[in-house]
Amino acid sequence: MVIQEPIKVLLIDDQPMISEAIRRMLAPEKDIIFRYCQDPTETLKVAKEYQPTVILQDLVMPEIDGLLLVRFLRSKDSPTRLIPLIVLSSKEEPVIKAKAFGFGANDYLVKLPDRVELIARIRYHSKAYLNFLKRTEAEERLKAENLRQSKYIKQVEKVTVAAAAVENDTFEPESLEEVAARSDELGRLARVFRHMVQTVKAREQELTQANETLETLKNSFARFFPFEYLNFLHKENVIHVQLGDHVSKEMAVMFSDIRSFTTISESMTPKENFDFVNAYLKRVSPEIRNHDGFIVKFLGDGMMAIFPDGADDAVCAGIAKLKKVHQYNQKREAKGYLPIQVGIGIHYGHMMVGMVGETFRMQGDAFSDNVNLTARLEGLTKFYGVSLLISQQTLDKLSNRNHYQIRFIDRAIVKGRNEPLAIYEVLDGDTEAVRELKLKTQLDFEQGLECYCTQGFDKALKYFNHVLMVNPLDKTAALYVERINQLIAQGVPQNWDGVWRFTKK
Incomplete structure (x- = not known):
């Protein structure tokens, strides 16, 4: 069953009794909806809201000249310019009728018209208007479909041109970017085609650059396995390093990390987190090498480093790291960022440092209760609110403890141990203002x-x-x-x- 669209009549007339008469004429017609506008100056507003299929308009109204209103309703920018307009007037003069038709009226009836004739004319003009709207909509759809088909054909041509470009070795993946963005079969074909070509090209490039890549990898290993570590293990290069290679001796070990890093990282994106951590590490890490140590491994925002030649190297490296942090904080504060705080713990004792893992994946690490103790010591920096803590063993191994500004902090038993540990704070790495207050x-x-x-x-x-x-x-x-x-x-x-x-x- 086809549901017919309703016919919507808008009457513009200053006489309510005319409105009532028209309303009664149309009332029996179930598919006709009637709306009355007594004020002609409100015509456009009411028409925009009501969206009539035909307008009935009087010519004699006190507020405005009827023919002027016809011209206004038919003006180029008027939203009613295409809606059928039937003049409903008491004037029968041919000249008036001619002017009304000349200004754009579609029909002219002398009021009050015969009911049957009025309804017939309303239906005729409304249906013509509704058919016009449907035809316009269909034309727009056809135009859009033609445009889509034209675009489709052009994009098929792009795939064809891309195939020829592959043959000529001039193919650029970007040439299929628009086609590959489609969600249909053509888009899938473009994506598969582009991926296939890129894969083939990548394999060709890998084969032609194999020797260069091998050399590059060899040099890159130095960043993952530093030269200092090779010397420590008495190896000429990384290919001689074996699982289980180690050195066992008394050494200084350092743990450090950024205080409240989790809180800081929560306000940053993953990329910002990596950029921030790397910006910090690239400033402080060189100080480990500068003081004859090497980084065994990075621990997120922190690190574990070994100093094989003595406690002084470790303490001086810790002081130098803190000074780098102060310089970094000046730049952060200048850009409106909060300063960061770093905690460093240093202990001295016997440990084993070497290679752990399995045949296809190994890394450097250190084993000893002294290593675990250092990690606990670093954790205590947050508890005591200080930057650099050292153990009694570290203090005893310093060549000249008077060379540093040190204050005793506490005797404590850390979790996992039974023996108390004497803890000292090294003040040399604090800012001058903080250090002066502590000395005072x-x-x-x-x-x-x-x-x-x-x-x-x-x-x-x-x-x-x-x-x-x-x-x-x-x-x-x-x-x-x-x-x-x-x-x-x-x-x-x-x-x-x-x-x-x-x-x-």
Whole structure:
């Protein structure tokens, strides 16, 4: 069953009784919808909203001349210029009728017309208008389809031209970019064709550049397996390195990473994360080599490095790294970024450094409880709010400890160990302002520690609070204030020896 589109009549007349009469004439017709506009100045507004299929218009109205309104409705820019217009007027003069038709009226009836004739004319003009709209829509669809077919043929020609270009060795993958973007069979053909050609070309290039690639790979290995590591393992080049090759001796080991990196990374895209980490690592990593060490492996935003020749190399490298970080922070702050904080832990002891993995995949690593201890030491930098921590063993191996500015921090048992570890902070890598404040308060800090260890908590609080008055950002002093208050409130455990026990990494 075909559903006919409704006929929509718009009457423009200043007399409501005429509207009522027309409405009654049309009321029995179920497919005709009637709308009345009494104010001719509102015609365009009502027509835009109602979208009539035919307009009935009076010629005699007080607000506007009827013939002028006809011209207005038929003007070039009027949205009603194509809608059938039937003049419904009491004037019968031929001259008036001629002017109305001349201005664009489609029909002319003297009111009130016969009902049957009015309905017949309304239907005739409305259906003609609706057919015109359908015909226009069909023409637009046909035009669009012709355009689509023309474009399709042109894109088929592009594939044909591309095939000839392959034969002449002049094919450019970009020439099929538009065709490959299609979602139909032609697009799939273009994508497969382009991929096939690119694959063949890639294989040809691989074959012709095999020797160059081999040399390039050989040189590239040095970036993944540094020359310093080869020397350490007493190997001439990387092809002589075997799984299990190692050196076992006392060495200094360093762990470092960026404080609160997870928080920083959450505000960045994956690319920004990689760019940020690499920008940091390329600034600080050279300082490891500059002080006769080598990086065993990168740990995301951090690294593990070995210094085979002594503790001084490791400590100097740590200080140099922190200075590079300060320079980097100046550039970051100049660009509106927040500065970063770095934690470094250094320990000295016996360890094995060498190659681990399996036949087809191996990497450098270090094994020893001392390595694990260094990782714990680096983690404590965040807890104490400092940048560079060293162990007692590292301090003992320094050639001249007076060459550095060092303050004792704590005696602690880290998670996974039973023996206490003496921990020291190296101040040389701090900014000048921070270092000066710590040196200025160092005597009070040391006296506070002495009172703390002998359970003189009241005096210890006095000393540490004095430190915080001068240097409110000294997190270690604030930590001792918190500990002392906790011991006072909860009581000192039996056999308390001043050693703090960490239960978390």
